[in-house]
Amino acid sequence: MADTSVPAQVEQRPDRLREFWFYFRENRGAVIGLWIFVVFAFLALFGPWIAPHDATLQYREAILKPPAWQSGGSWSYPLGTDPLGRDMLSRLIEGARYSFFVGVIVVSIAASGGIIVGLIAGFAPKWVDAVIMRIMDIVLAFPSLLLALVLVAVLGPSLVNAMIAIAIVLQPHYVRLTRASVMSELQKDYVTSARVAGAGMLRLMFITVLPNCLAPIIVQAALSFSTAILDAAALGFLGMGAQPPTPEWGTMLAEAREFILRAWWVVTFPGLAILVTVLAINLMGDGLRDALDPKLKRS
Amino acid sequence: MLNYVLSRILTFVPTFIGVTLISFGFIRVLPGDPIIVMAGERGLSQERYDQLSRQFGFDRPIYSQFWDYFVGVLHGDLGISFVTKKPVWDEFFALFPATLELSVCAMVFAVVLGLPAGVIAAVNRGKFFDRALMSSALVGYSMPIFWWALLLIIVFSGNLGWTPVSGRIDLIYYFKDSTGFMLIDSLASGQKGAFTSAVRHLILPSIVLGTIPLAVIARQTRSAMLEVLGEDYIRTARAKGLAPVRINGIHALRNALIPVVTVIGLSVGTLLAGAILTETIFSWPGIGKWMVDSIFRRDYPVVQGGLLLIAVMVMIVNLTVDMLYGVINPKIRKR
Numbered sequence: 001m002a003d004t005s006v007p008a009q010v011e012q013r014p015d016r017l018r019e020f021w022f023y024f025r026e027n028r029g030a031v032i033g034l035w036i037f038v039v040f041a042f043l044a045l046f047g048p049w050i051a052p053h054d055a056t057l058q059y060r061e062a063i064l065k066p067p068a069w070q071s072g073g074s075w076s077y078p079l080g081t082d083p084l085g086r087d088m089l090s091r092l093i094e095g096a097r098y099s100f101f102v103g104v105i106v107v108s109i110a111a112s113g114g115i116i117v118g119l120i121a122g123f124a125p126k127w128v129d130a131v132i133m134r135i136m137d138i139v140l141a142f143p144s145l146l147l148a149l150v151l152v153a154v155l156g157p158s159l160v161n162a163m164i165a166i167a168i169v170l171q172p173h174y175v176r177l178t179r180a181s182v183m184s185e186l187q188k189d190y191v192t193s194a195r196v197a198g199a200g201m202l203r204l205m206f207i208t209v210l211p212n213c214l215a216p217i218i219v220q221a222a223l224s225f226s227t228a229i230l231d232a233a234a235l236g237f238l239g240m241g242a243q244p245p246t247p248e249w250g251t252m253l254a255e256a257r258e259f260i261l262r263a264w265w266v267v268t269f270p271g272l273a274i275l276v277t278v279l280a281i282n283l284m285g286d287g288l289r290d291a292l293d294p295k296l297k298r299s
Numbered sequence: 300m301l302n303y304v305l306s307r308i309l310t311f312v313p314t315f316i317g318v319t320l321i322s323f324g325f326i327r328v329l330p331g332d333p334i335i336v337m338a339g340e341r342g343l344s345q346e347r348y349d350q351l352s353r354q355f356g357f358d359r360p361i362y363s364q365f366w367d368y369f370v371g372v373l374h375g376d377l378g379i380s381f382v383t384k385k386p387v388w389d390e391f392f393a394l395f396p397a398t399l400e401l402s403v404c405a406m407v408f409a410v411v412l413g414l415p416a417g418v419i420a421a422v423n424r425g426k427f428f429d430r431a432l433m434s435s436a437l438v439g440y441s442m443p444i445f446w447w448a449l450l451l452i453i454v455f456s457g458n459l460g461w462t463p464v465s466g467r468i469d470l471i472y473y474f475k476d477s478t479g480f481m482l483i484d485s486l487a488s489g490q491k492g493a494f495t496s497a498v499r500h501l502i503l504p505s506i507v508l509g510t511i512p513l514a515v516i517a518r519q520t521r522s523a524m525l526e527v528l529g530e531d532y533i534r535t536a537r538a539k540g541l542a543p544v545r546i547n548g549i550h551a552l553r554n555a556l557i558p559v560v561t562v563i564g565l566s567v568g569t570l571l572a573g574a575i576l577t578e579t580i581f582s583w584p585g586i587g588k589w590m591v592d593s594i595f596r597r598d599y600p601v602v603q604g605g606l607l608l609i610a611v612m613v614m615i616v617n618l619t620v621d622m623l624y625g626v627i628n629p630k631i632r633k634r
Contacts, residue, residue, distance in 0.1 A: 029434075134310070138317035141610040141617075143572035146590065150606060153594045154325060230443055234576060237445045238591060253446055260449055261457045271446025279441040286437075 023291035030287020036280035043093050044100035052076070053087035055094035055247045060085055064263050080265040082256065088265065091247035092273050098248040099229045099277060102163055106228035107221050109167035114174020115217065119205045121175065122182030133179070136172035144169040145234060152240045159242035162235045169231075170224050177220055181213035215292040222285035226278040233274050249274045303625050311618055315611065316369075322607040323368050325599075327361070377604030382596055387604035391586065396479030397467065398578070398585035402570045404501050405509035410563065413513045414552075417520020417559075422547055424525060432517065439514030444573055448507040448580045455503060462503050465582035469496045508577045512566045519562045523555035530554075557624075564620030568613045 024030055043050065053059075059077075063085040066073045073080060079088040121132040139147070144166075151165035152158075185191060186209070194208045235241035236250030244255055249270040256266035334351050335343075343351075352358050356367060371377065377387040420432040456464045463469070467481045474488035482501070485493035527533065528551055536546045574587035582588070586605065593601035 029437075134313050134317065137310070137314045138321060141314060141318050141614045142321075142606065143568045143575075143609065143613065145572035145575055146606065146609060149575065149591070149594060150325060150602060153602070226441065230441075233443055234445060237576070238579065239595075250443075250445075253449070257449065260453050264453060267446075267449050267453065271443055271449065274443045274446060275438070275441060278443070279438060282437060282441050 020291050024287050027287040027290055029283045030290070033280040033283030033285075033287065036276065037284055040096055040277050040280065041100060043096040045097075047093045047097050051087075051090035051093040052078070053090040055091045056086065056245055058085045059087070064259070064266070066263070067265050079269055080263070082252075082266050083259055083263070086247075088269055091252060092249070092269055094247045095249045095252065095270065095273065096277075098159065098242060098246065099232070099274070102159070102166075102232040103225040103228050103281075106163050106167045106170065106232075107225050109164075110170040110224060110228075111174050111217065111221050113167070114171045115178050115210070117171075118175040118178025119182060119210065121179045122186065122209075123201065123205055129179070132175070136175050139169070139172045142169075145231060148231060148235060149238065149240055152235060157240045157243060159232070159236075159246065159248065162232050162241040163228075165235075166228050166231045170227065173220060173224065174217065177216055178213060181216060182209055185209050185212050218292060219285060219289040222281060222288050226281040226285070229274065229281070230278055304622055307618060307622055307625075311614065314614060318610045318614070319369055319372055319607060320365070322603045322610070323365055325603055325606070372607065377607070378600035380593075380601050381598045382593075382601075387600050390589070390601065391605060391608050393479070394584060394586050394589050397481070397583060398571075398574050398587060400480045400482065401501065401504055401508060401577070401583060401585060402567075402574065404505040405507075405570065405573075406512060406563070406566075408505050408509035409512035409516055413516030414520055414559070416513075416517040418524055418547060418552060420517070420521040421524035421528060422543075429521075433521065436514040436517040439510050440518070442510055442514075444507050444510060445576045445580060447510060448503070448577060451503050451507065452580075461499075463496075463500050467497065467500050467583065468493065469500075472496060504577050504581045504583055507580075508570065508573045511569060511573065512563075515562060515566060515569075516559060520555060520559050523558045524551055527551045527555045561620055561624055564616060564623070567616045571609055571613065 024034075059081060062074075062077060062081050064083055065077050065081040065085075067080040067088075068075045068078045070080075077087050077089070079092065081087055082091070117132060121129045124132075148162070148165040148169050151168065152161050155161035155164065191204065191208060194204060199208060232241055233248070233250030233253070236248045237254045239254060242248035242251045244251055252270040253267065256263075256270070260267045334348060334355070334357070349358075356364050368378075375388050377391075379386055380390060383390065416432050416436070420429040423429045452464055455462045468485060472485065472488070472490055472493040474484060474490065474493070476484050477487065478484055481497040482494065485497040524547075528547075533546060533551055536550050541550075571587070574583075574585060575591055576587070577583065578585045578587035579591050586609065590602065590605045590609075592598075593605065
């Protein structure tokens, strides 16, 4: 018995990953989502080397050119050009960069902040917990987009401020989620035994309990990645996010609004980019949930 | 039960004070002196500045300003708009029916399509219908609604010319708005074509605003139905030989509705956030557009008061849903 237990422990990690992949693969939509996300991330990281043109360069002789397959279009601008003669495809690729950036930063800030506050709420005495949860209730009482909008108005419209605002608005979800799972973990025997063994508070929080709370948090992270992209685009659309000429997708849509009846492609493609990205991430999130957290499984 | 209601209401109080504090805080941290912003490009003399500062109470310590504001809020006094010089409270409730009308129509759209979609998907679990419906629901859930609105405008207003692009009714109709609800007022006015015009103006905004709730309701209905369909009493009903329509539509749906109703109630916040975008795109004269315009005009009392009123409304609805849920489902009360 003693012989077999040691290798089993060593193998535990790859096993877990394989198990995760086994369940994740079951969900075909999730795998498709993952592939789209990989492409999106690739474009975001290597955009400038892939894009056929500079995203801000204005070709005065090619204003509002339709996509290549329509009459009047040309393959040097595959998805057409915008009212200032900038190549749509290049701008969309450059836009992937901003959306990816927004997602990564917002989720990192909201998740790390939310996890720490949630852990504190779960471990702290009852009154601290009550105070923290009331504050989160207050933030959650405001419709998220409205609060983000007012926050950006306070901070001044820019992409960075939009990200800060969205992170603040998303944070309470992580706090609630972390606190709830900490509370249920704290009842379990392994926590008591760690405590009896003399583990300090920080060790208990971050090493004993937190890893066991991660599954729902990872799922939430995937879902709020898409919320962050959507909200940032909405703020950009309202003129409170990234400012022109930044090729952020929402900002591009706002600029294209007056041309909706004359040039369908300047409106259609940026929105389609947002939709496909958000959809892919949500598909992936569903798969993650099914694979990581059987309890939450919907069907 | 009384204890449960009381404890829920008690948690409402600190949240309410906090919400007031936050909306009060914004006006103090916004960049730029509100008085100078209010004076506009003309500028103003030092005496006038001091006078206004006294008038708005900006010269007094911050806690006493907050106290005054808080007492004012409790009396329904949210200050005066810088731009229109009307009380914020009056402006809010003059515009609110427009938003309410739009939200109700959006919700009707979402429920009428979402419930059957969820039931059909659950009954046909794993089959073609289920997949098609749930894929569309996920697309709807992921939809950037501001883009969705533009697409619908391109197709239905631009190419087909079926629906108008903005406003609540054609300008040729004029009548007194006694209730503020365009559908009711236009009917009451008795003018020919007024009601049809109001309906045509409502269609696209309702679809846009209702899309995400529709997707959420369809998904929630499906999962609630699946859970219920596995229960013993459903098997009993089947064994008794009841018609499938009766089992699914009455026995199962009734119990599946509990979580769905909660989701509907809790999506009020989503609706109001969506109203900001929808109303801006369709020039719908409601709360959402009013807030966005005020933010751009730096009309601080409006931003502050509107934020507070919207938050309080969301809180009251959530509290009501919570308590109703406690009434329907006794298990919840125990917590």
